[in-house]
Amino acid sequence: MGHILTPIGIFDYKQGNFVLLERFPNNPKKAADLFKKKQEDADLDTELGVLACKRMKKLFKENGVNFASFIHDFNVELTKINLKLELGKPDYRIIQIVNALNEIESSINLYSERLREWYLLYYPELSQKIRNPEAFAKIAAKESKKDSMGADLNDFDVNQLKDFAKFVSSTYKTRNVLENYLGTLMKKNFPNLNEVAGSKIGAALISIVGSAERLAKLPSSTIQVLGAERALFRHLTTGARPPKYGVILNHPLIQNAPRKLRGKIARALAAKISIAIKRDVYGGLFMGKDLKRDLDKKVKRIKKK
């Protein structure tokens, strides 16, 4: 029969009695550390566990431990240990960056438009010449105007405008830095997913379901429509047509495909993503290149038909 692990130590069960095999320290943190270590390699018996739960208070009393305070302090310490491990998972950082990028993306568009409007008062020709908003912010922060129909603003007014341009430009820089960081995190932690889906889509998928492990457990048919929940539930509740794709819509294989074939390609892509994330989460060698090659072949075949 197995042993049973409790906050005060490891017990054996003989002839209806719990026999103490190893006593844990009275310090809750040390006890929690030991409990955690033993939990990983112990052969634990569920029936005994239930029995121990029933007698937990008695066991504490027999060993001279105050139940109410120790059960609290011990579980707080064990929870802190588990929490620290959990929070260290790259998933949580990835999710924060995905959200940060989404938020930056929507505010940056507003700022860019505002900058362009404001700049028009001063130097409309530049605004006309440089259409790319990122490049525009960068140049607007430095460039002084030449011959222009814009107002002759004094230095004070111009400097305020340029400050705002600097702010917009640096927001673009931050966005680019975060995108690179996201790419690095994805490549390091989920190389297979990263290869098949790309870092942005892969990260968005993890962000939607909350963790890589949960993504690994999903069927590919679900992965295919992640991010299209509204359409999916509309389909389920009203019988409207089902969505063909969710966030994977932004994948180049789908973007570059004719509209009619997109559903089929989405299905193939989701299937490969599903394999890739399983590899990443449950261990295994890098097979991203093979998956990608198979997928490209499959897409070619779909397009030929």
Added chain:
Amino acid sequence: MKKLERFGKEFGTLNLVPGKKVYGEKLVKRNGREYRIWNPYRSKLGTALVKGLRNFPFNENSEILYLGAGNGTTVSHISDLATNGIIYSVEFSPRAMIDLLFVSNQRKNVVPILADANKPQDYLGRISQVDILYEDVAQKNQVQILRKNADLFLKEGGSLFLMIKARSIDVTLKPKVVFRAVEAQLSPYFKILERIKLDPYEKDHLCLVMQK
């Protein structure tokens, strides 16, 4: 001195940590003592009370296993009541657990456990048997989770509180149909004492009170 008091339509619990709020709730004085108003929009047990819950076994010595403790909103009110008891508060989300740990700092009857209520063996051996099992997890298999935990941890004759979210179990069915199916799954094992609809505070939710 009563720990649970009525304040108009709502209820309040005698604050175990006077002067401190847990989730931005209102603090009200009565007879020189401070009560925390139990917001029925934030806590489903608070809703059930407002909607006339009759079975209320939470007392000073109650020992409770609470599955889906969240940020500790409902847990904190139970903690005001079970001053000599324990609330084993199981929560899976690390984000919510951070808040819950802060709650447990000040409330020594709140015992936080970061675990998946689907896998009770992870906290087996860390807790004692309980008088009340409370579950609010909004999972598709919330009935199975309840049964597993009741088998392992709930005393014979103990109470069960299940907050059923119809939309988590099957969005395509009418809530009524889901509720009936859930009851049919549970009635062979537990005696159903009371059912309380939580609308309009919580849409498509039912509070089911049972006994083992």
